[in-house]
Amino acid sequence: MLLLGTFTLLSVAAAGLVALFDPAPAPASAALRPAANQASAGGQPPVRIVGTPFVPNTNPRQR
Template sequence: MKVREANRNLLLLGSFTLLSVAAAGVVALLDPAPAPANAAPQATANQASAHRQAPVRIVGTPFVPNTNPRQR
């Protein structure tokens, strides 16, 4: 059975799609289930608590987006 030249691109696209879906399915089956989320979030070691954070000083004018390009 020969595939006509007009249908070769469609056959290539379909076969690539099927192989991609099969590969994604295999990866999804082999991937371990995510751990359940805890009800009470705990602070991790790399996060500083809110009372220890220093206030931030902003220098310069605040950003205002230019919604009217003709006006500067």
């Protein structure tokens, strides 16, 4: 327990020192950045579904 406590205390102290000497950069304006998560759906072919759709079993007693 002594070793674990010592390691935890030293790790927290090291993280605190790094946070003091390396401040986070200022956040950029959200209006200037393009959305990285959105893709255009114009050039994508339609998806073909084969078989029955998956239905989760919400009642385990019933099969």
